[in-house]
Amino acid sequence: MDPVTARAIEETLAEFRKRPEKPAGILPVLLKIEEVVGNVPRDSVTPVARALGVTEAQVAGVLSYYPDLRTSPPGSHLVRVCLGEACLANRGGRVLRAVQDQLRVEIGETTTDGRWTLEKVYCVGNCGVSPTVVIDDVIHGRMTPEQVPGMLERDR
């Protein structure tokens, strides 16, 4: 772990130690680390377990359980293509293929230049204007495969 990440994790844990309420749950601590660091490095399991007084297995268990907890840094931009049923019915599969062709990555991969990470998502509640692609925090509705290249170009 690089020293900047280590310090960020230490500060996050210190913040949680100060809170008087119930014993801090593992998940909120890991989510906070992800928010601060950008991911939850596997090396953080030991310090988190020590700080919370739980076993490393418990921390590792939570880390591996939740899809949103990443153990390596994602690309500069995150593209999430919705594979929920309303999006699938409305040809979301074709939109996904267009994104894969454009970025030349599979789901879960990051482009070699580190700009884009492609992920799938099961529904963001945008079914009324599906199919859906989410780029970083922006939800795009009524997507067509033809719109994909321009959109990924523009957001570069």
Add this chain to the structure above:
Amino acid sequence: MNPIRLYLPNDSSSVAAGTGRLAEAWRDRREVELVRTSARGAYFLEPVVERDSPEGRVAWANVTAEDLPRIIAGRDGMPVQDIPWLRRQTRTTFANFGVTDPLSLEAYKAAGGFVGLRAAREMSCGAVIEELKVSRLRGRGGAAFPVWSKWHEAQRADAAEKYVVANADEGDAGTYCDRMLMEGDPYRLIEGMLICARAIGATRGYIYCRQEYPAAARTLEQAIRLAGEAGLLESDGTHIELTVVRGAGSYVCGEETALLESLEGRRGVVRAKPPYPAMVGLYGKPTVVSNVLTFAIIPALLARGGAWHASLGTEGSRGTAVLQIGGRVKQAGLVEVPFGLTLREVLDRFGGGMAPGARFKAVQVGGPLGSLFPESALDIPVCYDAFASAGAILGHGGIVVYDQDTDMVDLARHFMAFTAEQSCGKCTPCRVGSVRGRELLEEIQSGRGTGDDIMLLGELGETMKATSLCGLGQRAPFPVMTAIEHFGDEFRNRLSALRRQD
């Protein structure tokens, strides 16, 4: 001249449809004043812009930035009350949508907000629960459990601490009514939770909001803060603490016991029931866990009385069904109607027919665990009992229409792959069965499958249904088995392709 006030929805899907771009384009136009509101749920019309008129709101649909001159001139607008799609609905929980700023407490109060809470505070705990019993309200999250019974158990329990938990982990694809409620009418959810807290004697409430709904979580946090500043979270000198907790992408955390595990910060693994959360819930304390929509129904129910609620709907399903129609229809959107219309009536009256070029193939009701219906089965009434006796579920009210281009083998494989990814792993039949199910469907998909594989899928499905603890494992076989039942040729044709090769 005063600027003309234009109402522009700020709901996530409206923004995705273009209201954000319109707001950006018109921001510096002096002749208009923009008010961001919730959405009416008529997503096929978005982006929608509305104006006041002496006869009520007038709407312009599918607006582009270039439409501003005709909106300012008041040309070609449609009175909202004349929109048939809205007029045919019975909007109760969703009555206020599309009208005001979701965070305006004044607007919420002006529309009858907090009347239910005031009524509840003047009643005894037992009387509130009795009112719920009279209303015959059943939980809207999927299990359709009588709500009063949970409250009654939690109220009776003797404990120093009790909790109210709103399940905002709306994970069923094709559904978004909870998102709309949290983004568009957050005080309604807050009021419902406060009524519950008052009835069972809880002082803490949590809203477990899925990570995929960041705007909903933000709006709700602001609403809680504003309600607190206005003193609305105090009751008889007791402060009710409400907290929004974010999920982390796990579908199974929508199951109430997995949700509680996750709220406590652990893996979202399902607990065996009983004991039910009403007795042993969050941190082992009595806890009412209900869906966002269920809590949002409570304020009107207390304001208008349980008998009013019970007067709507069918024998076993009282009140309104909140349906979200999507997929290959012309008119996607949120529809609130009394229970009892047939599925065909719902699709005809509100779906508006198939999208251009699309022919109906199947409809799925109740999310990724819901059964598929072919055209011949559409005369089923939309209510809990009819669906239960057909082996189907209404779930959270998601309705997705598939057209002729949908490959049923691919779709069945998608469902099993989804379960395999989402299974929490506690029950072996779900954890292993879903993977084996996916593999069998991949064999069929690739043309290597045999008739035995289809038989094996059936047996596997029966095992999963009978031996899984929660709805995920119990329900996962249904979309697959109904696909095979109604579209068996598509599966068998993949097999015969292999025989031809031989």
